[in-house]
Amino acid sequence: MxxxxxxxxxxxxxxxxxxxxxxxxxxxxxxxxxxxxxxxxxxxxxxxxxxxxxxxxxxxxxxxxxxxxxxxxxxxxxxxxxxxxFPDSYALLPFDPYARARARFWAAYTDKVYEAGTRLWKLKGDARAQARDEIVRVLGNLDAELGDKKFFGGDVFGLVDVALVPFVPWLPSYERYGELSVEETAPRLPAWARRCAERESVAKTLYPPEKVDEFITLLKKVYGIE
Amino acid sequence: MxxxxxxxxxxxxxxxxxxxxxxxxxxxxxxxxxxxxxxxxxxxxxxxxxxxxxxxxxxxxxxxxxxxxxxxxxxxxxxxxxxxxFPDSYALLPFDPYARARARFWAAYTDKVYEAGTRLWKLKGDARAQARDEIVRVLGNLDAELGDKKFFGGDVFGLVDVALVPFVPWLPSYERYGELSVEETAPRLPAWARRCAERESVAKTLYPPEKVDEFITLLKKVYGIE
Known part of the structure; x- marks a missing residue:
């Protein structure tokens, strides 16, 4: 047929x-x-x-x-x-129950980067200012949780890294719409992002920030946002 | 000291x-x-x-x-x-990976009952009407997922039941603020709620709907909502 x-x-x-x-x-x-x-x-x-x-x-x-x-x-x-x-494959979650809970908490928390970031380019005025405050707080909390560790779970690339790293190419657009600096807000995230980008899984999956920015511009047109 | x-x-x-x-x-x-x-x-x-x-x-x-x-x-x-x-205690999540994923999906989904319900009593006009549409859709989806099973996971009280049942005493208030009928929207939920309430864990934890309604009234006063 x-x-x-x-x-x-x-x-x-x-x-x-x-x-x-x-x-x-x-x-x-x-x-x-x-x-x-x-x-x-x-x-x-x-x-x-x-x-x-x-x-x-x-x-x-x-x-x-x-x-x-x-x-x-x-x-x-x-x-x-x-x-x-696929229990024999590379494990994203740690095996220790407390470390698992912590990874689950922070993985869910990374969603807030996207939620606040979307409000940054969709909204204006006070609503945008609120979204700016929110994303600054969220990135600051993520930076504090990362601390001086290599990855969020310690030495091993895991769940929180996988959850957060796809938002990295969106950050330059968020910086522009929110008039903020990720380097100032979350000074340890850029080096973490570079460590993630060294992994083939990440490098071959993510698009450059310019592509993401073009996509945001397209969405703004579709939604009729000036 | x-x-x-x-x-x-x-x-x-x-x-x-x-x-x-x-x-x-x-x-x-x-x-x-x-x-x-x-x-x-x-x-x-x-x-x-x-x-x-x-x-x-x-x-x-x-x-x-x-x-x-x-x-x-x-x-x-x-x-x-x-x-x-506490792996030797009563298990809330099933062991089969697919059943676990399904339970996780629906447990997270139950949060929407509370989110839409809160908008019902906090907001007015169009925003309340939107919240009403949302909670009707959410309850309908939960009812469809329950189907003719005893509990969400089948015969055994588990994660989704634990996640959803605390919202049951809030439903009469949602019905009043949203001018909706749970019985019509989600006809199988009331019998499921009664089955849950037969468990001592549930019966001793939940408060009667009147207490919840008084609490909502208190919150409205605190927030200055007429």
């Missing part, structure tokens, strides 16, 4: 969108784990695919990981799932 | 506030697991205790679980931590 393929055939399929930092978390994790997968680029602005709507009927968003056809949604859930489903 | 106790002495201490549904998640989990702990009621409206500020400097919120003095913050992180740190 003619027509589009209704169901992908690979064991692991990632429904994603190239610049999505949440999807990039999954791509970095899959690369660290050495797991082969089919990448399925989704439309962001056009009609959503039947496969996406069927796989994530609640949020209707990327990323979705299909494993043997069964969907897992939400990037941090996907990361934990990959650790559980 | 005179003065307040600077550090609690019990192995497990829960910093909490009586009506907090997020704290109640932890109390229900601790009860299911049969773990003894010191309950430390915190001020909601007065000055926050040094212990709370020191234990949760990022969010400055209850619940916080102290285990041997080390803080774990965020209710769903606490629940997963208790499973990991």
């Amino acid at each position: 003619a027509g589009e393929k209704q169901q992908p055939e690979a064991e692991l399929v990632l429904l994603d969108f190239w610049v999505s930092p949440f999807g990039q978390r999954c791509r970095i994790a899959l690369a660290e784990k050495g797991l082969a997968y089919e990448y399925s680029e989704q439309e962001l602005l056009g009609a959503k695919s039947d496969l996406l709507l069927r796989s994530n009927p609640v949020h209707k968003k990327v990323p979705v990981l299909l494993h043997g056809g069964r969907p897992v949604c939400e990037s941090l859930v996907i990361l934990a799932y990959l650790d559980g489903a | 005179a003065g307040e106790k600077q550090q609690p002495e019990a192995e497990l201490v829960l910093l909490d506030f009586w009506v907090s549904p997020f704290g109640q998640r932890c109390r229900i989990a601790l009860a299911e697991k049969g773990l003894a702990y010191e309950y430390s009621e915190q001020e909601l409206l007065g000055a926050k205790s040094d212990l709370l500020l020191r234990s949760n400097p990022v969010h400055k919120k209850v619940p916080v679980l102290l285990h041997g003095g080390r803080p774990v913050c965020e209710s769903l992180v606490i629940l997963a931590y208790l499973d990991g740190a």
Whole structure:
């Protein structure tokens, strides 16, 4: 029969969108784990695919990981799932229960970089000033948690690093819209970001800040923001 | 030396506030697991205790679980931590990785009941109407996920049940502020709530809806909402 393929055939399929930092978390994790997968680029602005709507009927968003056809949604859930489903692969979460809890707490916290950052370029006036205060506080807290460690979990690249690093190429845009300096706000993050970028999983997944900035400009046009 | 106790002495201490549904998640989990702990009621409206500020400097919120003095913050992180740190106790998360991911997804989703519910009583007009649409959608999705199962995970009371059940006493207030019917929106939830309430862990932790409603009225006064 003619027509589009209704169901992908690979064991692991990632429904994603190239610049999505949440999807990039999954791509970095899959690369660290050495797991082969089919990448399925989704439309962001056009009609959503039947496969996406069927796989994530609640949020209707990327990323979705299909494993043997069964969907897992939400990037941090996907990361934990990959650790559980492929226990012999590179572990993102530490094994000690307290270290795990700490990693989970901070991984969830990194979402606030994106939330506040989005408000920076979407909003104006007082709302933008509030978002600026928020992102300065969030980056400061992340910097303090990193401290003088190599990675968030210590010497080993792990969950919090994977969760946070896709936001790095967004920071120059946030600096411009928020009139802030990451170097001043979170002085240890830039060196951490460079250490992450030395990993092939990160280097091959992230796009340069200019590409992210063009994408933000496109979104502003789509949303009718001056 | 005179003065307040600077550090609690019990192995497990829960910093909490009586009506907090997020704290109640932890109390229900601790009860299911049969773990003894010191309950430390915190001020909601007065000055926050040094212990709370020191234990949760990022969010400055209850619940916080102290285990041997080390803080774990965020209710769903606490629940997963208790499973990991007390592996011989009643398990909240299933062991199968896919079932775990599904439980994590839906447990996080239950937060939306509270988020939309809070907007229902805090906001007016269009914003309240939006919150009403949102909570109707959220309750409908939860009802569909429950389906004809006894509990969200199947036959066994688990993570999603623990996460959602503390919001049950808030529903009558949400029904009134949102002019909606839970029975119509999520017809299978009331029987599920009754099954949960048969558990001692739940029955002894939750307060009657009237107490919750009085608390909402108090909060409205504090926030200056008519």
